[in-house]
Structure formats: structure tokens, C-alpha cells
Amino acid sequence: MAESISMTGVLSGDQIRAMLEHEPPLIAGYANVDDQIQPNGFDLTLADVSRHRGPGTIGITNEQRVLPDLDPLPSDADGYFSLAPGIYHAIFTETVALPRSLMALGRARSSLNRSGVTIHTAVWDAGYAGRSTALLSVLNPEGFRVQRGARILQLVFFGLGRPTDSGYRGLYQGENMPSGEGAHG
Numbered sequence: 384m385a386e387s388i389s390m391t392g393v394l395s396g397d398q399i400r401a402m403l404e405h406e407p408p409l410i411a412g413y414a415n416v417d418d419q420i421q422p423n424g425f426d427l428t429l430a431d432v433s434r435h436r437g438p439g440t441i442g443i444t445n446e447q448r449v450l451p452d453l454d455p456l457p458s459d460a461d462g463y464f465s466l467a468p469g470i471y472h473a474i475f476t477e478t479v480a481l482p483r484s485l486m487a488l489g490r491a492r493s494s495l496n497r498s499g500v501t502i503h504t505a506v507w508d509a510g511y512a513g514r515s516t517a518l519l520s521v522l523n524p525e526g527f528r529v530q531r532g533a534r535i536l537q538l539v540f541f542g543l544g545r546p547t548d549s550g551y552r553g554l555y556q557g558e559n560m561p562s563g564e565g566a567h568g
Contacts (some may be wrong), residue, residue, distance in 0.1 A: 510550010
């Protein structure tokens with residue numbers, strides 16, 4: 384993929400669409416590009432939902448990190464997850480391959496917020512490649528129903544002033560990639 388983005392700031396939908404044609408593509412595995420491209424981002428869809436089981440631990444070093452186990456939740460015959468108030472681990476359908484000249488931030492789609500639900504994500508560092516996850520928080524005391532494949536998060540891409548010398552090399556590089564695909568570091 385071309386490492387130079389001629390601008391800094393937020394990428395437009397047209398710029399994102401053009402980057403889908405690069406190798407590797409900026410985003411792969413999407414269902415409907417016309418529905419998912421937005422004026423200032425790209426909507427990611429829900430693949431699966433799990434519950435956290437047990438505590439997590441973050442220490443000073445990565446060797447001290449212990450992530451909680453996850454229990455996948457079943458969906459109904461129509462692919463809906465019925466979620467009681469609480470927190471959930473959501474995995475996205477699409478894979479993302481950020482060049483060293485882009486970073487991204489994810490924001491909950493406004494319909495989730497209006498339903499009493501939000502999503503929390505970390506920074507998507509330049510050079511990251513994978514099928515990411517997020518914390519889905521159901522705050523609505525009546526719960527929330529969401530269908531597998533629903534657009535839940537808008538990923539907003541930011542061009543860097545100059546590409547990083549080395550991209551993301553952390554633990555989550557290449558995470559959750561479909562079999563046969565590798566990380567594009």
C-alpha cells in the first residue's frame with residue numbers, strides 16, 4: 384500500500400474508497416461498501432458478542448498481562464443477540480490494514496447512543512492490521528437487541544504528518560484474522 388497520504392487530518396469517504404483498491408486494502412471483508420462508507424469514515428459491523436468471565440490483569444510488562452476468558456453468546460435464528468445491561472466483548476467482521484501513514488479512532492454510531500448503548504475502543508495505531516474488538520456497554524436498563532452484521536462503529540482515519548518509522552508491533556497485530564490471511568505489518 385502506498386505509505387504517503389498527501390494530507391493530514393481526517394480522510395474523506397472518497398479517499399477511503401480509493402484506499403479499498405490498494406494491496407492490501409485498507410478494509411476487507413465488508414458487506415456493502417456503499418452502505419458502510421460515510422462522509423468521514425467507514426462503518427464496521429458486528430460479527431460476534433461474548434461475555435467476560437473472570438478478571439483481567441495489566442502489569443508493567445506485557446508478560447504480566449492476563450486477559451479475561453470470553454464466553455461466546457448465541458444469537459437467535461435471525462442472528463440477533465439479546466443483551467441485558469452490562470458489558471460485552473464485540474468483534475468486528477471487517478479486517479483493517481492501516482499503512483504507516485494513517486491511524487484511526489472508532490466511535491459508536493449515533494443510533495447506538497440513542498438506544499442507551501456505547502462502544503469503547505483504543506487507538507488504532509499506524510501499521511495495525513487485524514480484525515479488532517471493542518467493549519460494548521449496554522447502559523439501557525431495558526437491554527438491547529443487535530443483529531449480527533449490523534453497523535455499530537464508525538472508524539475515522541487520520542493522515543499523519545509523516546509516516547511512522549515503524550508501525551504497530553504489539554500483541555494484537557494480526558488478531559482474529561480469517562484463516563489464510565496474515566498480518567500486513
